[in-house]
Amino acid sequence: MSSDEDAQPGRGKILQRQKREIKALQEQKRIEAGKLISFAKAKRENKKIEARQEKRDLDEKFRVLEEELKAKHAAELENFESPDSPVSEAQTVNPEGFLEVEEGTRKSRLQKKKDLLAEIEKELREG
Numbered sequence: 001m002s003s004d005e006d007a008q009p010g011r012g013k014i015l016q017r018q019k020r021e022i023k024a025l026q027e028q029k030r031i032e033a034g035k036l037i038s039f040a041k042a043k044r045e046n047k048k049i050e051a052r053q054e055k056r057d058l059d060e061k062f063r064v065l066e067e068e069l070k071a072k073h074a075a076e077l078e079n080f081e082s083p084d085s086p087v088s089e090a091q092t093v094n095p096e097g098f099l100e101v102e103e104g105t106r107k108s109r110l111q112k113k114k115d116l117l118a119e120i121e122k123e124l125r126e127g
Contacts, residue, residue: 038051
C-alpha cells in the first residue's frame, strides 16, 4: 500500500457515497411527506387545495436539493478525475456520475462478451 491510496478514497468509493447521500435525501423526503396531511383527510376537512399545495412545495424543495447535490457530486468527480487514471473509450461517465458501458442492444453486448471470452479461451488453448 502506498500513502497515496490512504490519503484519498477511490472513484468507486466516491460514487458509493454519493449514491448513499441521494438515497438518504429521498428517504428524508419520504418521511417529511408522511408528516403532511393525507389527501383523504384534507378532502373531509375541505382543505384539499392547501394539502396539494403543501405537497407541491415539498416536492419542489427536495427537487432543488437533489439538483444541488447532483451538481456538487459532478464537480467532485471532475476534481477527482486525473490524467493518470484514464477511462477506456468504451466507457464514459454520464452527468449523473454513473459509468456507462458500450452502446448497443443487450443482445449485441452479450454477443461481444461471448466473442471476447471465446478469443481468450482460444489464446489459452494455443499458449
